[in-house]
Amino acid sequence: MFGTISQLSLLMHGVSGDVTGHATIAVASDVICPLFDRALAQFHASYPRASLTISVAASAEVTKQVRERRASFGICLVGRRDPALDYEMVYREFFGIFCGPRHRLHGRNGLTLDDLKGESLVSFQTDHIFDALRPVALLRSEAKLDTNVIGVSSSLEEVRRMIVAGFGIGPLPLHVARRDVADGILWRLPPYDTPPAVDIFLLVNPDKAMNRAEKALLSGLQALLAETPLEGRVYNG
Structure with missing residues (x-):
């Protein structure tokens, strides 16, 4: 009414x-x-x-x-x-995992999913196996990142802020993060060949x-x- x-x-x-x-x-x-x-x-x-x-x-x-x-x-x-x-x-957008300039993996090449095990994570509130970011949640589980979530937000900009600030690694759409990657603010982490689609x-x-x-x-x-x-x-x- x-x-x-x-x-x-x-x-x-x-x-x-x-x-x-x-x-x-x-x-x-x-x-x-x-x-x-x-x-x-x-x-x-x-x-x-x-x-x-x-x-x-x-x-x-x-x-x-x-x-x-x-x-x-x-x-x-x-x-x-x-x-x-x-x-x-x-x-349709594809998500990658990124870290900020303060992170120990920033600037490193040749990484694999094994290098991400145990890393602190920031992500979205919908990053759950039964929610909208199910493909990202599955990737997080595969990389053994699902037990150390240190920051969450419903805002992409705030997730990005926490990644850049060094809270942990986290998912962002590839086309949104492209400029930050070019500027050296973000560094893309594996997987490189099979990013989850949303x-x-x-x-x-x-x-x-x-x-x-x-x-x-x-x-x-x-x-x-x-x-x-x-x-x-x-x-x-």
């Missing part, structure tokens, strides 16, 4: 020929996706009078906001699908009544997804 009533004022906007109104997108931290950026650019260029809010939250909270119709739609990791929502894959999804509540701005933004993003083959939405760094 709250989700429906809170949208009434927004649904009253845009009765003229122009597309006005407000859209709210809930996203997981550090959704780095050129296709999503392109959808936003096209939306603003076509409808400059429409406004936008992008809120950042943990993936579970993103799902909750979309389910309760407090967000126009969401983009996040998905552990278990909510039967009330529609899901569409936006992009899919990022678009979440839509089919029961949500959308204003024209929300409809235009969502349809624009969905059109880009439909015309871009999967290989064009895979970011492996």
Whole structure:
């Protein structure tokens, strides 16, 4: 009821020929996706009078906001699908294990998973065998890193901060960490050939009544997804 009533004022906007109104997108931290950026650019260029809010939250909270119709739609990791929502894959990213400049493994080549045994770890709150980062959790178990987790966060930027500060090694998306690796801030650790893949999804509540701005933004993003083959939405760094 709250989700429906809170949208009434927004649904009253845009009765003229122009597309006005407000859209709210809930996203997981550090959704780095050129296709999503392109959808936003096209939306603003076509409808400059429409406004936008992008809120950042943990993936579970993103799902909750979309389910309760407090967000126009969401983009996040998905552990278990909510039967009330529609899901569409936006992009696939691959995770690597990294350390910061203060770590003893920084700058060392020829490492193997055996070199990571016993290392302190920082990671994401969804890094569990039954959650959205299951592939990363399996890698962590394989490298014998699952007993010494010293720091967790739902924010990618905060996980990165702890890695750089030397709290421990930790997982990050390869395409997100690429610039830090080039700058010598992060150092990639094994495995190098088989990094775990994680899919990022678009979440839509089919029961949500959308204003024209929300409809235009969502349809624009969905059109880009439909015309871009999967290989064009895979970011492996």
